[in-house]
Amino acid sequence: MTDLITQEIDAIKAVLTALEPLAPDVRASVIDYVAKRLGISHSPTSAAAASASMAATSQAVTLAAQPGATSTPVHIKTFKEQKKPRSANEMAALVAYFLGEVVPQAQRKSTISTKDIQTYFKIAEFPLPEQVRVTLPNAKQAGYFDSVGDGEYRLNAVGHNLVAHSMPRGSNAEQTMRQPKRSTRRTRAKKSQ
Numbered sequence: 001m002t003d004l005i006t007q008e009i010d011a012i013k014a015v016l017t018a019l020e021p022l023a024p025d026v027r028a029s030v031i032d033y034v035a036k037r038l039g040i041s042h043s044p045t046s047a048a049a050a051s052a053s054m055a056a057t058s059q060a061v062t063l064a065a066q067p068g069a070t071s072t073p074v075h076i077k078t079f080k081e082q083k084k085p086r087s088a089n090e091m092a093a094l095v096a097y098f099l100g101e102v103v104p105q106a107q108r109k110s111t112i113s114t115k116d117i118q119t120y121f122k123i124a125e126f127p128l129p130e131q132v133r134v135t136l137p138n139a140k141q142a143g144y145f146d147s148v149g150d151g152e153y154r155l156n157a158v159g160h161n162l163v164a165h166s167m168p169r170g171s172n173a174e175q176t177m178r179q180p181k182r183s184t185r186r187t188r189a190k191k192s193q
Contacts, residue, residue: 084168
C-alpha cells in the first residue's frame with residue numbers, strides 16, 4: 001500500500017511540475033493529448049476541468065510560507081528547507097503548521113493524522129520514520145501537539161511557536177538569546193591567576 005501511495009505522489013509531483021508553468025489552455029491541451037495517448041476517455045471540457053482542479057490542488061500544497069503573505073506561493077518542500085526541521089517531531093509540527101496556517105483558508109486543517117505525515121513528509125522529501133504511526137504520539141510527548149482523539153492531533157502553542165519563531169534552529173536571533181552569561185566568579189578567578 002505504501003509503495004502505491006509513493007508512486008501516486010511521485011506521479012502527481014511530476015505532472016504538477018510539468019504543467020504548473022503552462023497557461024491553463026495549454027495545460028488542457030496537454031492533458032487531452034496524454035489521455036488520448038494512454039487510452040483514457042474524457043471530453044475536452046473535462047480536460048479543462050481537470051487542469052483547473054490540478055491547479056487548485058497544486059495551490060493547496062504550494063501556497064505562502066508566511067502567514068498573510070498569500071502572494072508568494074511556496075511549496076511544502078521549500079517551506080521545509082527554509083525552516084530546517086532537525087527531527088521527525090519538528091517536521092510533524094511543521095506539517096501541522098503548514099496545513100493550519102500557510103495553505104489558503106479553504107484548504108486549512110486544524111488537526112493532522114498519520115496519513116498527513118506520510119503524504120507531506122514524502123512531498124517535502126523528508127525521511128519517513130521507520131514507524132510512521134508513532135510520529136505524532138512522539139511529537140505529542142515532545143510537547144508540540146495535543147491529542148484530539150481518533151488518531152488526530154492539534155498543534156499546540158509550543159509547536160506553533162517552534163515553527164513560527166524558533167525554526168530554523170541555530171539562527172542568529174536564537175543563538176543570541178541562548179548564549180549563557182559568563183560567571184563573574186570564574187572570570188575574576190582567571191584574572192587573579
